[in-house]
Amino acid sequence: MLQKAVQRAVGRTCRIIIPHDVGLTILKGAVLFGLDPTVVRVRRCPLIYGVGVLNRFVEGRHPRDKLLIKDGREWCTDILDRFVCVDQSVALGEVVKRSYTPARLGQRKIIINIYCSPSEDVTYISDPGVRKCGTITLDLPEPLPLLGAVGGAGGAGGGGGAGGAGGAGPERREIRATMQFGDTEIKVTAVDVMSNRSVRASIDFLAN
Numbered sequence: 001m002l003q004k005a006v007q008r009a010v011g012r013t014c015r016i017i018i019p020h021d022v023g024l025t026i027l028k029g030a031v032l033f034g035l036d037p038t039v040v041r042v043r044r045c046p047l048i049y050g051v052g053v054l055n056r057f058v059e060g061r062h063p064r065d066k067l068l069i070k071d072g073r074e075w076c077t078d079i080l081d082r083f084v085c086v087d088q089s090v091a092l093g094e095v096v097k098r099s100y101t102p103a104r105l106g107q108r109k110i111i112i113n114i115y116c117s118p119s120e121d122v123t124y125i126s127d128p129g130v131r132k133c134g135t136i137t138l139d140l141p142e143p144l145p146l147l148g149a150v151g152g153a154g155g156a157g158g159g160g161g162a163g164g165a166g167g168a169g170p171e172r173r174e175i176r177a178t179m180q181f182g183d184t185e186i187k188v189t190a191v192d193v194m195s196n197r198s199v200r201a202s203i204d205f206l207a208n
Helices: 002-010 022-035
Strands: 042-044 048-056 067-070 073-084 089-091 095-100 109-117 131-139 175-180 185-192 197-204
Touching: 073 095, 109 175, 109 185, 131 185, 131 197
Parallel strands: none
Antiparallel strands: 042 089, 048 073, 048 109, 067 073, 095 175, 109 131, 175 185, 185 197
């Protein structure tokens, strides 16, 4: 019925090509992929994927309702730090890396919220169409005392996915976040460089 309707509508002006055994072709492709997922070497991202972070607040660039003052520093909240964009091609096993530092010293865990959106025109996780599709929580153990140091090392940093710059005093620890694309799932990993602790999560790349 659909084929006849299309032919009646545009058959006089366009040449319509209807492949035979379409359903069988799709089934064959599904079977091949089930036997060997590597047959699909490149995929296009249907959505933006990124994480929510804090960045230094810049007057005139960031809206005032996103201003957060923490430990005497001004931060812009809810920024979407993109890992990939809509329609970006990603190869099987392709890895995108980012480095972050906790927003402040003294906390013992960092929470990284993962977001996605079908629109390119987004900047903040609060923008329309942006939704959370995953969360990973990484415990940050207290560093071991340095050899020959008087007393212990500074307390571990924490805070949800913040990218603060280091300053005087204890060195801020580095959190390395990666997203591995190309398969039917996105594999998300966060590693505390100081302790080498890591946490992993998976997101359905096709369903999202």
